[in-house]
Amino acid sequence: MPLSEVLDDVLAGHRLTEEEAVRLLSTRDRGVLAILAAADELRERKVGDTVTYVRNQNINVTNLCVNACGFCGFSRKPGDADAFFYDEAAVREKARAARERGVTEVCTVSGLHPDFDAGSYAEIYSWIRDEAPGVHIHASNPMEVAYAAEKSGISTGEVLGMMRDAGLATLCGTAAEILVDDVRRVICPGKCDTATWVRIIKEAHCLGIRSTATIMYGHCESEGDRARHLSILRDIQDETGGFTEFVPLSFIHKNTPLYRAGQARPGAAGREDLLMFAVARLFLDNFDHIQASWVKVGTKMAQMGLLSGADDLGGTLFEESISREAGARDTDYLDPAEMQRIAGDLGRTLRQRTTTYTLLPG
Ligand SMILES: C[S@@+](CC[C@H](N)C(=O)[O-])C[C@H]1O[C@@H](n2cnc3c(N)ncnc32)[C@H](O)[C@@H]1O
Ligand SMILES: Nc1c(NC[C@H](O)[C@H](O)[C@H](O)CO)[nH]c(=O)[nH]c1=O
Ligand SMILES: N[C@@H](Cc1ccc(O)cc1)C(=O)O
Numbered sequence: 106m107p108l109s110e111v112l113d114d115v116l117a118g119h120r121l122t123e124e125e126a127v128r129l130l131s132t133r134d135r136g137v138l139a140i141l142a143a144a145d146e147l148r149e150r151k152v153g154d155t156v157t158y159v160r161n162q163n164i165n166v167t168n169l170c171v172n173a174c175g176f177c178g179f180s181r182k183p184g185d186a187d188a189f190f191y192d193e194a195a196v197r198e199k200a201r202a203a204r205e206r207g208v209t210e211v212c213t214v215s216g217l218h219p220d221f222d223a224g225s226y227a228e229i230y231s232w233i234r235d236e237a238p239g240v241h242i243h244a245s246n247p248m249e250v251a252y253a254a255e256k257s258g259i260s261t262g263e264v265l266g267m268m269r270d271a272g273l274a275t276l277c278g279t280a281a282e283i284l285v286d287d288v289r290r291v292i293c294p295g296k297c298d299t300a301t302w303v304r305i306i307k308e309a310h311c312l313g314i315r316s317t318a319t320i321m322y323g324h325c326e327s328e329g330d331r332a333r334h335l336s337i338l339r340d341i342q343d344e345t346g347g348f349t350e351f352v353p354l355s356f357i358h359k360n361t362p363l364y365r366a367g368q369a370r371p372g373a374a375g376r377e378d379l380l381m382f383a384v385a386r387l388f389l390d391n392f393d394h395i396q397a398s399w400v401k402v403g404t405k406m407a408q409m410g411l412l413s414g415a416d417d418l419g420g421t422l423f424e425e426s427i428s429r430e431a432g433a434r435d436t437d438y439l440d441p442a443e444m445q446r447i448a449g450d451l452g453r454t455l456r457q458r459t460t461t462y463t464l465l466p467g
């Protein structure tokens with residue numbers, strides 16, 4: 106079938122198959138531009154011309170980690186000179202700073218600290234809730250939940266309940282990476298497998314804890330792996346409706362063991378970044394929001410993402426460090442005035458949102 110027919114079909118409401126997604130993701134000629142245009146049209150029909158962002162701050166409590174994922178430039182081992190761990194006073198101080206900055210969301214994920222258990226995560230959330238009451242705590246992910254459950258000898262459902270009681274409002278959809286076990290064995294052999302990730306995300310959604318959905322791409326996965334991953338996310342969303350948005354995380358390669366060992370490509374090409382936004386918009390027909398994360402692709406590509414199916418720029422990200430440690434530049438904080446320039450240049454309107462996409466006045 107010619108590409109134009111596939112795109113006409115999808116615009117007419119036909120659900121793309123996984124094979125069709127592979128074909129779209131593999132396009133290299135000017136067909137790419139037709140795919141981006143179709144995704145842009147669908148974005149306009151579905152969510153209009155508003156571009157959103159969230160005012161948020163990260164509190165990454167420690168980079169000490171029992172794992173050593175090949176794609177990660179952030180984690181450290183005990184004794185490393187630049188290992189860090191924020192104690193209660195430091196976490197409280199950062200939460201106060203977040204409040205003073207007027208954020209609506211604190212995002213906290215960390216290394217899997219050797220001494221953490223379920224209670225450690227609950228304590229951290231309660232400190233943040235104390236110091237920044239009313240600020241939405243967007244934290245952890247299925248890997249941290251699995252780790253906490255294992256360390257405390259309790260079920261992942263119980264961990265989620267404890268986290269929620271301590272202040273967790275939504276779960277991060279990270280640790281998804283690529284939801285194909287053959288790829289996970291190469292890039293993150295110590296992480297939970299695909300089935301466990303899916304089980305914990307569904308558990309969270311069933312408890313009323315919504316989450317983001319992510320993919321980390323541009324290392325050693327194939328187009329088929331990316332399409333499989335999108336298909337798993339679409340199936341979960343059909344079942345639970347619990348995903349708030351899809352956030353493609355383009356692999357930052359420079360300071361990572363995987364790249365240095367020659368086992369990963371030097372990140373995605375620009376074509377692949379834009380096709381990821383576009384194919385996500387076309388394939389994930391049950392998601393409203395697709396995020397162009399400026400910290401992963403840079404502000405110029407993020408703007409092009411907004412012309413390729415994306416409708417959200419992500420967070421202001423005070424105190425970003427995970428991408429910086431992997432080798433990205435200018436990762437700490439993007440001023441909404443700059444986001445306004447990016448959106449305004451496309452004739453679109455920038456609006457501040459909450460974590461769950463309620464638009465705020467102004
Ligand atoms: C650094 S981890 C922290 C939480 C927890 N330790 C874990 O691994 O789930 C958070 C997420 O950041 C993303 N990430 C880490 N390193 C990255 C890199 N070099 N490029 C792009 N994304 C990365 C991955 O998707 C990862 O799941
Ligand atoms: N915290 C990081 C994020 N978060 C994604 C958004 O900023 C936001 O938390 C989400 O949309 C929920 O509202 N993305 C990154 O690329 N890097 C981070 O450190
Ligand atoms: N805030 C992200 C989590 C995240 C954390 C660190 C990153 O480098 C990227 C993403 C989410 O909503 O799921």
Ligand code: SF4
Nearest residue numbers: 170172174177180216
């Ligand atoms: S990605 Fe998470 S689990 Fe893996 S090494 Fe980095 S901090 Fe640890």
